[in-house]
Amino acid sequence: xxxxxxxxxxxxxxxxxxxxxxxxxxxxxxxxxxxxxxxxxxxxxxxxxxxxxxxxxxxxxxxxxxxxxxxxxxxxxxxxxxxxxxxxxxxxxxxxxxxxxxxxxxxxxxxxxxxxxxxxxxxxxxxxxxxxxxxxxxxxxxxxxxxxxxxxxxxxxxxxxxxxxxxxxxxxxxxxxxxxxxxxxxxxxxxxxxxxxxxxxxxxxxxxxxxxxxxxxxxxxxxxxxxxxxxxxxxxxxxxxxxxxxxxxxxxxxxxxxxxxxxxxxxxxxxxxxxxxxxxxxxxxxx
Amino acid sequence: xxxxxxxxxxxxxxxxxxxxxxxxxxxxxxxxxxxxxxxxxxxxxxxxxxxxxxxxxxxxxxxxxxxxxxxxxxxxxxxxxxxxxxxxxxxxxxxxxxxxxxxxxxxxxxxxxxxxxxxxxxxxxxxxxxxxxxxxxxxxxxxxxxxxxxxxxxxxxxxxxxxxxxxxxxxxxxxxxxxxxxxxxxxxxxxxxxxxxxxxxxxxxxxxxxxxxxxxxxxxxxxxxxxxxxxxxxxxxxxxxxxxxxxxxxxxxxxxxxxxxxxxxxxxxxxxxxxxxxxxxxxxxxxxxxxxxxxxxxxxxxxxxxxxxxxxxxxxxxxxxxxxxxxxxxxxxxxxxxxxxxxxxxxxxxxxxxxxxxxxxxxxxxxxxxxxxxxxxxxxxxxxx
Numbered sequence: 001x002x003x004x005x006x007x008x009x010x011x012x013x014x015x016x017x018x019x020x021x022x023x024x025x026x027x028x029x030x031x032x033x034x035x036x037x038x039x040x041x042x043x044x045x046x047x048x049x050x051x052x053x054x055x056x057x058x059x060x061x062x063x064x065x066x067x068x069x070x071x072x073x074x075x076x077x078x079x080x081x082x083x084x085x086x087x088x089x090x091x092x093x094x095x096x097x098x099x100x101x102x103x104x105x106x107x108x109x110x111x112x113x114x115x116x117x118x119x120x121x122x123x124x125x126x127x128x129x130x131x132x133x134x135x136x137x138x139x140x141x142x143x144x145x146x147x148x149x150x151x152x153x154x155x156x157x158x159x160x161x162x163x164x165x166x167x168x169x170x171x172x173x174x175x176x177x178x179x180x181x182x183x184x185x186x187x188x189x190x191x192x193x194x195x196x197x198x199x200x201x202x203x204x205x206x207x208x209x210x211x212x213x214x215x216x217x218x219x220x221x222x223x224x225x226x227x228x229x230x231x232x233x234x235x236x237x238x239x240x241x242x243x244x245x246x247x248x249x250x251x252x253x254x255x256x257x258x259x260x261x262x263x264x265x266x267x268x269x270x271x272x273x274x275x276x277x278x279x280x281x282x283x284x285x286x287x
Numbered sequence: 288x289x290x291x292x293x294x295x296x297x298x299x300x301x302x303x304x305x306x307x308x309x310x311x312x313x314x315x316x317x318x319x320x321x322x323x324x325x326x327x328x329x330x331x332x333x334x335x336x337x338x339x340x341x342x343x344x345x346x347x348x349x350x351x352x353x354x355x356x357x358x359x360x361x362x363x364x365x366x367x368x369x370x371x372x373x374x375x376x377x378x379x380x381x382x383x384x385x386x387x388x389x390x391x392x393x394x395x396x397x398x399x400x401x402x403x404x405x406x407x408x409x410x411x412x413x414x415x416x417x418x419x420x421x422x423x424x425x426x427x428x429x430x431x432x433x434x435x436x437x438x439x440x441x442x443x444x445x446x447x448x449x450x451x452x453x454x455x456x457x458x459x460x461x462x463x464x465x466x467x468x469x470x471x472x473x474x475x476x477x478x479x480x481x482x483x484x485x486x487x488x489x490x491x492x493x494x495x496x497x498x499x500x501x502x503x504x505x506x507x508x509x510x511x512x513x514x515x516x517x518x519x520x521x522x523x524x525x526x527x528x529x530x531x532x533x534x535x536x537x538x539x540x541x542x543x544x545x546x547x548x549x550x551x552x553x554x555x556x557x558x559x560x561x562x563x564x565x566x567x568x569x570x571x572x573x574x575x576x577x578x579x580x581x582x583x584x585x586x587x588x589x590x591x592x593x594x595x596x597x598x599x600x601x602x603x604x605x606x607x608x609x610x611x612x613x614x615x616x617x618x619x620x621x622x623x624x625x626x627x628x629x630x631x632x633x634x635x636x637x638x639x640x641x642x643x644x645x646x647x648x649x650x651x652x653x654x655x656x657x658x659x660x661x662x663x664x665x666x667x668x669x670x671x672x
Contacts, residue, residue, distance in 0.1 A: 002503045009495030106325070114329030116516060118547050125550075127527065135529040140495075210492045210520040212548045216327055220490045252496040256485075263459070263488050 005134060006252045012140050012209075014248020015147035019202035020221045021228040021240050022151070023074070023195025029171045029235035030191050032090050033082060034226060036097040038199055039218030040104035041077070045070040045200025046213035047108065050117050059123045059208075066204045067197040074196020075189050101222060108215035116214035124208060139208045146205075150198070151241060158237075167191060171235070220265060227268045231275055231283050239284030246283075247271065315358040316351070316609055318343065318600060319378035319387030319408070321399055322593075326365035327489065328392055330516070330544065331589045335390030335413065336361065337582050338593035345577070346601045353609040357601060360384055364395040371395030375402040384408060385611035386600045390593040393417035393461045400427055409603065409616050413596035414538065414561075414589055417461045418668065421636050426616050428637040430595045430628065431538070431561050434462060436667055438469020440559045440643040440659050441510050441535050446477040447657065448533060448557075450508035454501055455484040456521065458539075463512035466537060470510055473664065482506060487513075492520045498528045506532050514539040519548025526552035533557060541588035546651055553648045557656060561628040562591040563644040565655035574627035588628075595626040638667035 020042055027035040045066040053062030081100055085093045124139035158164035169177040170187045178184055202221075207213045228247055232239030247268055254267040262270060275283055320339055323332035343359045351357055360382045362374035371391070378384045379402060387403055389396040389412040396415035403410040404424035412420055412427065416434040421427045432440070445453055453474070457467040467484065474481055483504050485497050498521075501509065509532050511521060518540045525534065526549075536545075538560040546553045563571060574594060578586040603619035604611075624631045629641045643665060647656040659665065 002499060005499035005502075006496050009499055012495060013493055109325065109329065114325070114333060115544055116330070116548075118519075118544075118550075122550055125527070127529070129529070135527075137527040140527075206492075209524075210548070211523060211550060212492065212516060212519060214516060216490075217492070255487075255496040256500045259486055264491060265488060 001134070006256065007249055008134075008136070008140075010249030010252030011245060012143050012248070013251060014245035015143050016202050016206060017221070017224065017228055017248055018151065018241050018244035019147055019198045019205070021225040021232070021244050022154075022237065023199045024225050025229045025232065025235055025237055025240040026191045026195040028229060029237075030167075030188060031082065031086065031093075033093040034090070034097065035082075036094070036222050036226070037077060037081070037100035037104065038074075038196070039222030039225065040101050040108075041070040041073050041196045042199040042203040042206075042221055043104070043108055043213070043215070043218040044073055045203030046207040046217060047112055047117065047203075048200065049204030050119055050207050050213050053123075054120050057121070063201060063204050066200040068200075070200025070203070071193040071197035074192040074199075077196075078188060078192040101218070105215050105218065112215065114215065116212050118211045118213075119207070122208065122211050137209075139205070143205050143209070146201075150201070154194070155237075163190060224265070224268050227272045231272055233282030233284045236282070236284055239282060242284055243282075316355045316604060317358050317360050317382050317384045318597070319375075319382065319384035320359050320361045320390055320597070321364040321371055321374050321378075321387070321395065322361060322390035323366035323392065323395070324361075324363040326367065328366035330542070331392075331514070332363075332366070332390065334542070334587050334590040335593040337578070338413075338586070338590035338595075339388060339390055339597040341574075341578060341581050341590075342594045342597035342601065344581075346598070352601065352604045355609055357604075359597075364391050364399070366392040366395050368394050368398035371399040372402065375399035379403065379406040379408060385609070386411070386604065386615060388593070388596045388600055389413055389415055390589075390596070391415060393420065393465075396420055397423075397461075400424075403427075407612055407616075409600065409611070409619055411596040411600045411619070413592040416465055418465065421638055425637070428596075428599065428619055428633060430599060430626070430631060430639050431592050432641060432643060432665065433638060433667060434465025435469035435472065436665050437537055437559055437643065438466040438471075439473040439664050440469075441466065441537065442470045442473035442477050442479055443659050443661060443664055444535055444557060444559060444645055444657075445474075445479055445508050445510065447659075448508065450533070451478065452480050452482050452505075452507045454504050454506040454509050455481060456497065456501070456509060456511035456513075457484060457486045458513045458517060459486045459488050462539065466512045487517070489517070491517065494521050494524050498524050498530065501525065502528055502530050508532055509534045511536055512539065515542040515545035515548065519545050519553075522556055523549040523552040535559070538588045541646070541653070543585055543587065543652075546648055546653075553651075556648045558646050558653070559643050559659070560588045560646055561641075561644060562586065562588045562646075563629075563655055563658070564646065564653050566644075568625075568629070570625045571627045571629075586627075591627040595624075595628050595631070598626060599624055599631070634667060635670045636668060638669075640667065 048069045049062040049066035052065040126138040166182045228243045232243035255264045364371040386409045393415040400423035412429040457463045536558045540558045541560045606618040607614045643659040645656040646653040
């Protein structure tokens, strides 16, 4: 029974990782930039979600605004910080990204205060008692459900709509795509918007699960999501999903059974190193 | 000719700046204060600074020390040794503070302690609980119960509650580990059986796997160390998973933020701390009222302990007439103090001898549960150990 519970907890955590890492993978696939500041949009989403929900009393509005603000934030970040650096080697953008992330953590602290923020009336707190002593908070179940739904819808959009196909084409050959009349700028904007909106959405879920958003809440996801996209084979969307869920479950078991020797947050990297020794291209990349 | 005007004006500005900068320096007694105003501990740092400021304001309103006003020289140490070392060095060399107060965590306070000791500047520590701090030397003082002592107090509380099987959830830093060490030391003597111990790191907020395992351990009571920002999510997740065993926390929980984060799940949580909100002691009641008036928010343990540490240093200065060094050290060591966190005296290691206040969350606020007063069990270490 403990094993089932640990798997469930792993999938909950994995869903959050998946939402955050997906945006990173989209950006990497398109621009070959390791977008560390992505986690700042996750934090931003958390804050917007809590504030809007507290003001309006409606969680759905909170989710919507969080995704919208983070999405727009992502596009702004791209236009202001990354676009001018696209002709530079990738590490230049990486350094800019790290700087941007540190600056935004401090900005959150200055604007929203160091204390963090909580929901005044936390929702989705209802308990679900399943058989055999299994018990979950409604929010925990909905994290998994909504992640699966959103990712399913995105996959459908990407393979069935003109915009989605344009995105895929741009990833595989930007020059060729452009010669077919696809606007690179539009595709990049859409990618940043969607990826960042997902991060913002994840931020609200974490805010709900912990009833706390803090300026530093993005620091662990920022580097763990990097480990996940490397594991998933850089730029591969299904690979990222699988790696995120797998890492969530491995961490859940690792926290309990390896806790004495390995910090929970080190497990991701121990696993990453082990995988890269065997499969340098990542778990799910086509070699 | 052209260059003369800017030269002249620059000189004037510089002279003016020097006058303004220099004038307060003569007339004031400088009291150093290191506190985390940014970084992960910034929330505690804010409370701490408010507490220290209140102590200084009150002393200045009563005429200061020997006709001189006290000036609090504040440095942000981000609760890291890396920032604490340059801050302490600046306080000693540049500001030439007469005494210093720590409103910070153990990591930074340990690093700063060595520097103040070497410079023979008395250093009064508010709430950093690592044992090494007072071992740095005889210029060090601590006004709150150190980690081991509080850990023993936690074990005593578990016994008082009539609980036998305990699970420890330990924060993996010097605060959590010192508490766990004290708890483990006292547990066998009190007939308490530690069935399991788990550790977690400072950035952790999601305790799902740990909670599942604790549920399967089925303890009578949970002794969990942490700060309000880790304990809030932990307590709420334990309750959400259906764990009903009482939870004992410590002064790291001691903030209204804990109750806000954990919500209804916080009800019934015990904490061992230094501040009794329902105290009848005049010093405590006055502090709670003054703090609310000054900041428009309720005081927590960090604010009370920082107020106390600052006030202890000021009382010492009053006795020496504003002199520092060995005279101030001896004056602080010899005093007995009636403070918001209780009546205090220092032992030969300059550790404090005091009771431990147990609070319980009731109707969304911390209320008095009991006071653990056991001079033998709660004896701080001495020079002889």
